[in-house]
Amino acid sequence: MPKKAERETERPPDAASPGKKARRKSVLWREIPEPKGAHAARVEEGGDGGFEPRIVAFACNWCSYPAADAAGISKLQYPPNARIIRVMCAGRIHPGFVLRALELGADGVLVSGCHFEDCHYLFGARRAAEQFEKTAEIVRMLGIGPERVRYEQISAAEAPKFAKVMHEFVEDVKKLGPSPLAGATGELEVPEAVSEETT
């Protein structure tokens, strides 16, 4: 590779760079222009100062959680609305967890696991998808709005996808408004209504 680098530094950079922004002279022999056309659509960042949804995100230890870490390493910015709960496998996510979160007023719940072929537990991702279908069906029947729950497959190498999903989901939930089950938005104390857990 260094051989290549030497050669290139000798080569004058292309004169006509179609990039619009005035920028520092590039050290590359050709530059990637600003993406145009349909594929360039990007979700713009930034909140509107209004409703900030509360989102519970379940992420598996082997794919989606590392993807979120990698988003951090690449410093990809996304809205801070989700709280990630790490589980070993997305197949661990019982519909009850999702429903519990909704019951307690979560405005959205994300379940994110591996792509089917990458699953650390062979078929865990498939089970997760199957369970999620059931979950989504129950959510629909309860009239909460199936858009409030989302299932994703994000591999450890797909940091940008993780950030994109976060952007999209927060935007989508913002459009839906606060969950009908959200009594108050986080700052008020809600009376306790849970039985003591057994140990």
Next chain:
Amino acid sequence: MMDVGRHPNISLWTSSEVVNVEGKAGDFTVDVLRHARYVDVDECTACGACAEVCPIVVPSEFECELSERKAIYQPFPQAVPSAYVRDEVACLSKAKRPCGLCAKTCEKDCIDYDEKDVVEKINVGSVVVTTGFDFYDPEEASEYGFKRFKNVVTSLELERLLAAGGPTKGLLVSFVDGRPPKRVAFVQCVGSRSVKRGILYCSRICCMNAVKDALLIEELYPDAEQLIFNIDVRAFGKGFEAFFERSRGLPRVRYIRGKPSKVTEDPETEELTLHYEDGETGKIERTPVDMVVLSSALVPSRGTDELAEVLGIDVDTDGFLRSRDASAYPLETGREGVYLAGGATGPKDITDAVAEASGAAALAARHVLADRVEPVVEEIEPIDVSGEPRVGVFVCSCGINIAGVLDVRKLANYASALPDVVHAENVLFACAESTQRQIQDRITEHGLNRVVVAACTPRTHEPVFREACAGVGLNPYLVEMVNIRDQCSWVHHDVPGQATDKGRDLIRMAVARARLLRPLEQRELGVGHDVLIVGGGIAGIQNAIDLTKRGFTVHLVEASGELGGRVRDLASVYPSGMSGRALIEEKTAELRECGIDVRMGTTLKEVTGFVGNFDVTVATSTGGDGDEERLAIGSIVLAIGADVHDPAGDFGHGDVPNVVGNTDFEDVLGAEEPTFRGRPVEDVVYVQCVGSRGSRGNPECSRYCCQAAVRQAIQLREKGVNVVVLHRDVRVYSRGAEEMYRRARGMGVTFLRYDPDDPPVVERDGDRAKVLLHESHGYDVELPADVVVLSLGMVPRKAETSSLVNLLKVPVGSDGFLLERHPKFGPVETNTEGIFLCGCAQSPKDIGDTIAQASAVASKIGAILARDTIALEPVTSVVNDRMCRACGQCVEVCEFHALEVQELPDGRRAAVVNEALCKGCGTCAVACPNGAISIRHFTDEMIGTMIEAYLEPSQRHGSGTWPEGEGAEKG
């Protein structure tokens, strides 16, 4: 990679090269030149502050120079070790001395400009060379315009453009206008298979790479037209053919035979035109395209010659490292103790490289056995954790990585008020050695029995804090981490208030979970050391040799009366030309020296148990009733090989007496003057892909037959026989095979392509036969033949496979062959721990690849059986048998066969977890309709309490707001 970085027995030395090797197998002294990194790997937290201030910008090698990096940089986001490195050449490119900004910025003082290269001497038992390959520089193939035209890219550059984490975040953009290209052309074999470029061999991976990229582009840009220019499409691996067919079925993907002659560009519009001869029609064509992808040849890594000299091993004529023999000893070199794997010996895909790597590890282990060091276990008085939870919270600043965004003091203050928290503080670097000791002191001082560390990701640092706690006797499973760096401060830079709120919630959730954590014990299970190998072909023999040399007791059972399987019948083995029988005799002699229990005429009768503890009954049918014997076995290897397709009815087989299968033709080949049915043989026609790549036999490529046909053709041609080979694609991909193919053509062997939808017809012609063919250029051809040889596909051994499936519950793929755990990461393992497979039982394979796999299995088994016990994963499922109603739903969903419904001592029936097999994924807990299954460390309560602590802060979980006076600001 992370596993390697973390493994206690692996020292990872980057930026290092081997400069001298002395000694012999078992006792090498190696001089390693360790280039200065200028960054302390152990201290660097990969925060990136140094790169931010660095003023020097150079092209990024990892991104194929499509984007830039700084002079101090992390090669790529997942790099291991996770630390920065200073590129001295770049750093000093503008001035004689470093500007010093990075050292000034580094909070941990990791950067030292004065670090020097050092040579370190190490003593090792073996050396494994895995130096990989480089790419041919397509600028040399100047007709394609790489580096002259912006939209001519290499396949590796395309890979970066399509990568979600790449320079365009996964958008495929034209370098001219930023729009997605509408017409993409792939040019295969750029450099490869080319006398002109001096690269005679096939690069082996590029066809499938192009197929994969085409499918990917189709998915992202369904409107894009794609043209794939190829000489042959070599889709020869397991599942490859189906993948190739999928891409071929797409309306906008076209495969075109032929190699384009050049690419030209309109200097005004920068539009590209591709010039080519259509191989089907023979016409010279030109077509406009938006992007050209060059599939560059794989060439030996730079420095291979020097390395070979240092190691005292050979390079071959192509410049790759030379194996002792590509078929018989693919991983060995001329020097004992030095082994090879992966791209260092020639182009290779991931599957084959992974198998070879495991195989080389098995061979390397032969010389280090005597030096195995048992880990020293220090006895520490465990802390009693039975009382009320006493939680300590440590909030890390990570220099400014966290503290620069989040208000860490406020977080520590907040944490101190949470239920059961008896101590909370803010620390500068939680991972620093001094802080580790500080945490240990706090545990003792405050009687902490739960530790919460709010810092970076548990994926890298949980082991660090677990170890610190274990050091003072606190069970490591009582540590909980909160990710407030990678998943908070780093990704919410612009909203510090909201980010701090998120940190607050995450800490509250973690404390809630920590209160419920229970100590877990790492338990161990005794394992038996005997290995049972089923199948005495080349795979089983090699496997037995490797395992015995590592000191395991091996029982080899073979159903037939003779060892050697299919290889024994081969007249000669390419590329060495050694006969199959000689090869088997060589290997069986080695086998006999090892003193292995070999049982002929023996099959598996019954198998119960699990990894390390199988109870196997084998039945030997010697003459009369047959003897049965029970064996205690630690691991089982399935090396049952494959059958060949039964050609009855194909291409006149059965009707025309001159038609034979290739396996029946080996005898004729051996003769000085080949005769068939009493007549001298003058003309032979080969028909390829009989029972391969179609609805009959094996739907996939059988992988061995093209190379076998070419080898046989040469043997016949040498005896003056006229040979015509009718093929669909000539798939000669192994080392030396493409050269052999070239030689065959030079000798006058004719290769003609046929269309599978319009196959050749074989008819009787007196004592001879004739083959009628609509040749692909449209000519009708009649070929006379004394013998028509059908190259028969490899098919699974149906009866044997189904009996194994019943006995061992190993799965079978859609092609009927035994299914590996993962095609790339686990090619020799099955879903069931302790059961392995190698050779053609998994899919068709040539001898070299089979031997590499057999050695790989030895390595995998060695990893399990090298110790007297196996450590069990403490995070497993637990069945509450009072709640279980024995419905068996958990048994259904468990892919690891860890659950079984059994009768309990009191007569009730309930599911029982085999903790040796359970991986702790938790899908069974979800499947259980009664809620009888719980997962240790991830119980329903633990997950539930985190949800509640976030959404419903209460007396039980602490307040969801900042205390009075702190000001609940919003970002």
